[in-house]
Each structure stands twice: as C-alpha cells, then as structure tokens.
Amino acid sequence: MTSPYVFAHDAYAADLQRGFAHLSDGEESGHSVRAAGRLMLLRRQGRVAFATMRDSSGEIQLFALDAVTAAFEEFTHLHLGDWVGVAGEVVRTKRGELSLKVTSWERLAEALHNFGDKWAGISDFDLRYRHREADLWANDTTRTTLRRRSDVLRSLRERCWAAGFVEVETPILNAIPTGSAARPFVTHHQALDSAFYLRVAPELWLKRLVVGGFERVFELGRVFRNEGLSPRHNPEFTMLELYAAYWNYADMMSFTEELVAGVALDILGTTEIDYQGRRLSLTTPWPRRSMDELVSEALDESVSVHTERATLVHHLDTVGVEAHPSWGPGRCLSELFEHLCESSLWDATFVTGHPVEISPLARRDPRDPEVTERFESFVAGRELSNGFSELNDPLEQRARFEEQARLASAGEVETMAIDEDYIKALEWGLPPTAGLGVGVDRVAMLIADEANIREVIAFPTLKPLRES
C-alpha cells in the first residue's frame, strides 16, 4: 500500500473537545472535519469500531461503522501506532464520548513495531533513552517533561530579550578550550590538519562581544565537558550565559533570581514548587550567604580564606578529603564547602565570596582582595548558576592565567588554559561587566520535577552498543 504524501487537515483534538463540549450524549453536530494523528487504542464490536487517536494537542475517539465508514473492514485491522488521517462528523456517542464518525480515512504511516504494553507503557531505561520516539509514544510523562523543557527555553529567551539582551552565537569548535576549568573533548579538522576542542564554555567569546560594544548579550547553547555521567551530569549540556556591561555581581544576582523565579511563574504559576515530594522555594529575594560563613557554621569554628592552610587541610581530613599539594587555602575552603554545605542548600540560595584561587576570571572584592565578587546559586542541593563581576584588567588576567598554568604543571587536571587573544581583547577595554551562567537542564529538572537529567534531555548521552 502506497502511503500518502500529504493530508489536508483542519482540526485538532483539543479544539474539538473544547468546541463541542456542549454536544449531549447521542447528539450529532452536523459539522464535518478532517483530523490526523496516531492510533492509540482500537476496539471492534462487530459492525462498529471505536479507536482512540492522539495528535499533538490531545486525544479524540474515532467512531467507525460498517454502514458509514469506507473500507470498514480494513479500518478494524489498523495497528496500534499507525498514523491515520480521517474525515468525519463530530458526534457524541450514546455513552458520552466525543467522537469523529469516520466517513473516509487513510493510513498515513504504518507502525511496523509494537511499541509497548498499552497500559504499562515502556519502563526499560535502555529502550526509553535509546528509542525516545517509542518512549514518547508510550509514556505521557515523557511527553510532558520534554514539553516542559521547551517551555523553559522559551521562557528564558523571552525574559532575556525583554531585559534588552541580544542573542548571539559563538564558536563551538575552539583551538583553545577555555572559559572554565574542565576537561574538553578533542576533535580534528581535516583540511586545516589541526586539533579542535569542543567548547567547555562560551564565556571568553561573549566578553569579547561586550568589548566590541554589545552591551548585553546572551547565548543559549550546548557546552561539552569530558566528564563522568550521573543523574545530574550529561557530557553535553545546555548553558545560558549572559553578560551585562555596567553591572556588578550584585546586579547580576538580582537578575538571576528574577529570571529563575520568573521561569517558574511563567510555567507553573508559582515560585513555591514541589520537587521530588518536597516543597522548594524559589521566591525572591534569595538569601545571600558567604562561603566562609557557611563553612564556619558547619565546622562550628570560624574559618575563612585567611585561615592557615594546615588547619583547613586538617578539617578536610576529617571529612575524608585528601588535600592535593597544589591546593591553597582558597581551594581547601571551597572543597570544605562542597563537602559540608552544598547538599543541604535546598531552597534557592546565593553563596558568595569565592576565593580568588578558584575564580581566575572574577574580579577581586575591594573589601577583601583574597575573595572575589562572585556568586553561585544552589537549589535542591546542587549548583544552578554561577556569576561574577568580570575581571577586566589585562595585566591581572594574564597573571591569573599564569597561575592556572602553574597549577597544571603541578598536576591539576582541570585548569583553565591561557588565551592570548582574550587578553588582547581585554587590552581593547572591557567595561565593568557582570556575567552569569545557568545550567538550563537543571532548571528544566526543577520545573519538570525530574530527579534525573536524562529525563529532560530528549537524547541523552549513552554508551554506544558494542559487540558483546
């Protein structure tokens, strides 16, 4: 059977359900429509048959009768999963189900595979992730979750546009992987015969656009980090980065909380959301807590970036972390924070005062030059965003990069590579600027109430199947 190339279509299930809600049981509207979708259920009863058809808007029942429906016998032999286009009158059956009384129909595509149990759906993770199309067919929650992700992207974009940010795109193929201390993926360009790295962050490119005069820019796109997989980490993930000239980190914190809370309002209508069975607050303003204050509380002993390294190393020891010889007090403090405090930050919270040592692109805090004007937001025990007043002094930036190179030679695997072009860009003059990076997948997880990042990614990274 040749399958049709087109199907002229003028009705969606949800519109019909709304528009004909007034039809009483057994009533016929006299109104004919053409609709299309996928066959979900099929019940034959002798010379009549009922089918449930789903389109992108919802579901509607098809009512076929031998006396009315063309090729009735063939209709009753359609397979679950087949795509069909139908023409028929909008009616309500005696039992009260809004239906299309099918006069003519065609099969638009045949489903050659049985996708699943019509009641239990598909639950095998391997099948669901490797064949998301079948998962989407079979599981309502997959459809709503991926739809929610799309809603998050739209909301983020609209809110950035509304605040005067210009959407830009910067290179994914980078000769130097920088902007974040992360291990990159390496690839190769044939014609140039040179190595390229997939970006670990668009950060430096975006600031170069600010140098060039784009005062507010954002990029919403994929970054790639060569790291392990977990329920919260996919090697390629979506990041929103934005930069605003003339702002400092405090301005950016205000923007961040309004942005994330705004997304929740746009989609869920509230900033007090339910996440994994627990109430979670995104209501602004979010508390501002400094890193040394949180660590001191956890240790019940006052510590900071000025505390002697040996003391911090001792505390690390008690939480089972062995300090690398290259770690200074700043890195030690940060490690203590991550092990003692991070997982307990449930409601949205800003953590500020990151040591210079772990913040090579952030501006020093004039009140304490050992810490930076930086913040990270934490929600549900994990980092959601990261931002700071951007370091715009080319001389100091060079020194910071050189410190990173020194750490690399001391054995640190994840350091930031020196980028001469970026330093030159700073020499052209970067106005005072604040920057922000938001983990979009994690926002989607919050909004969709999903615990696993793979659920909010249509096609998550999986190990390729090999010969066993």
Place this chain on the structure above:
RNA sequence: GCGCCGGUAGCUCAAUUGGCAGAGCAUUUGACUCUUAAUCAACAGGUUCCGGGUUCAAGUCCCGGCCGGCGCACCA
C-alpha cells in the same frame, strides 16, 4: 574509572531448593451494531543480553564480557 543491583516473547512482568520457560497486552484468526486498558474463543510467538565453566540437569550457581539503574569520584 570503582562498588552495589539488574537484563526472560514486540511491551510489562512471573518461574519455589538447580528439575519440561509461563501470563497479560500487542500481533494473527474467529464471534459481537455505542465501546472506554471493551469482552469472549483460538493460533502463533524464545540465542532467558553475549561467551565460557560446574552439573545427570542452568533463566537460576561460578568466571569473563556487553548494556543499563543507583552510589562514589569528576563537574554545572
């Protein structure tokens, strides 16, 4: 990368101590003119993830591998 758990029909799942590999749904055939996961009847459906080993006998026990889930590590 390490640890724990899992992989049985297209899908969802059973299978007692190691003793003939099963059910529901889907598919195929038949009955049924208002069903709602329709119902009823029948047929068919298997490399029990892969490869070794132990045993009279392995889905089950042992070893190796593949893939997944969770935890750890790395990170956002």
